[in-house]
Amino acid sequence: MSRAGHADDDQFVVHRSLLFTVAYELLGSAADAEDVLQESWLRWASVDPVWIREPRAYLVRIVTRQALNHLRTVSRRREEWLPEPLLTSPDVAEDVELAESVSIAMLTVLETLAPTERAVFVLREVFDVPYEEIADAVGKTPAAVRQIEHRAKDHVSARRPRIRVVDSEHKDVVDRFVVALNTGNLQGLMDVLAPDVVSVADGGGKVRGAARRPVIGADRLARYLVGSISKVEGEPVASAVWVNGRPGIRVELNGQLVAITSLTVENGQITRVYSIANPDKLSRVNEETALSR
Numbered sequence: 001m002s003r004a005g006h007a008d009d010d011q012f013v014v015h016r017s018l019l020f021t022v023a024y025e026l027l028g029s030a031a032d033a034e035d036v037l038q039e040s041w042l043r044w045a046s047v048d049p050v051w052i053r054e055p056r057a058y059l060v061r062i063v064t065r066q067a068l069n070h071l072r073t074v075s076r077r078r079e080e081w082l083p084e085p086l087l088t089s090p091d092v093a094e095d096v097e098l099a100e101s102v103s104i105a106m107l108t109v110l111e112t113l114a115p116t117e118r119a120v121f122v123l124r125e126v127f128d129v130p131y132e133e134i135a136d137a138v139g140k141t142p143a144a145v146r147q148i149e150h151r152a153k154d155h156v157s158a159r160r161p162r163i164r165v166v167d168s169e170h171k172d173v174v175d176r177f178v179v180a181l182n183t184g185n186l187q188g189l190m191d192v193l194a195p196d197v198v199s200v201a202d203g204g205g206k207v208r209g210a211a212r213r214p215v216i217g218a219d220r221l222a223r224y225l226v227g228s229i230s231k232v233e234g235e236p237v238a239s240a241v242w243v244n245g246r247p248g249i250r251v252e253l254n255g256q257l258v259a260i261t262s263l264t265v266e267n268g269q270i271t272r273v274y275s276i277a278n279p280d281k282l283s284r285v286n287e288e289t290a291l292s293r
Helices: 008-012 017-027 028-044 055-073 095-104 104-112 114-127 133-136 142-157 169-181 188-193 218-233
Strands: 194-200 234-242 245-253 254-268 271-276
Touching: 008 017, 008 055, 008 142, 017 028, 017 055, 017 114, 028 055, 028 095, 055 133, 055 218, 095 104, 104 114, 104 142, 104 254, 104 271, 114 133, 114 142, 114 254, 133 142, 169 188, 169 234, 169 245, 169 254, 169 271, 188 218, 194 218, 234 254
Parallel strands: 194 271
Antiparallel strands: 234 245, 245 254, 254 271
16 A cells, blocks of 8 residues: 555654654664664555554654664674764753753763663653553563663663753853863863863774873863863864753864763763764764754
8 A cells, every 4th residue: 555645654754853862862873863764764654554553652663673673783882982962952951851861971871781771771761651562662571671671770870970960050060161171271171170080082093182091080181181282283162062952062173073072060060071073973963953752
C-alpha cells in the first residue's frame, strides 16, 4: 500500500524533534542521530499506518532499535572522546530534566553505560516511556528492564554532577571565565576554577595543541590555558553561547570557529571543562538544533 498523501505521513515530521533527541541521547553524535532518523524513516514508510495505533510510541521504538544497532557495531571510542555539541536555544534550559540529560557532562557519563543500559535509562528517566514499551524496544522482559534501570541509575548517580546549579549562577561563572580567557588573566582563571578541576579535550587527533590527557588542578589548567593562548598565531576570542541546554563557550581564532567548551559548575566554581575542538564535530553549532521530549 502506498503511503503517498496519507495523513499519517506527517507523524514522522510531527515527532521529528523528539526522535532526534532520543537518537542523540543514545549516540552522543548528531551526525549518527541523523543517520538513524533516515533509517527509521525508511522503515516507517514501509509500514501500513492502519496497523499503527500509537505512532509516537512506534516511532520511538524504531529509533531506539536503530540506535542500538549502531551502538553495538561501533568500535570502542577513544578515552578522549567527547559528544558532538549542539547549539540550543535558552528555551531548552526551561525543561530542567531535558537540559541535564543532553548536557555534555551527562552524555559523557552515558557513554560509560552498555548500549542496552543506556537505552533503558534514557527512555525511562528522560522520556518516561512505560516499561512494557521499553522492553519491546530493547528485546527484554519488563522485569529485566526494571533491573537494568536500577543498575543504570546507580551507575549514573555515582558519576553525574552532585549539585544542580541554576542557570543564572552557571552563566555568571561562564561569563567570568570568558573575561579571564579573553584577557589572559591567570588570577582570574584561578579564581573561577575549583582546586581539583578536571579538563578534558577532544581534538580528534586533528588539532595541534589539544591536550591528549586530562589536565587536573586549577593552577595547571590556568597556566595551560594562558600558555596555549600565547602560542597561537592571531587573537583567540571566547564568547558565551547556549550549548546542549547550558551556557557554554564558543572559541574563535581569526574569525573561525575552533572549539566549543562546556562547563560543569558547583558552588560557584568550575569543576569540569569539556573542550571539543575536533572539526568533524563542530558542524551543528552555527544554528540552533530543536530538542524536545
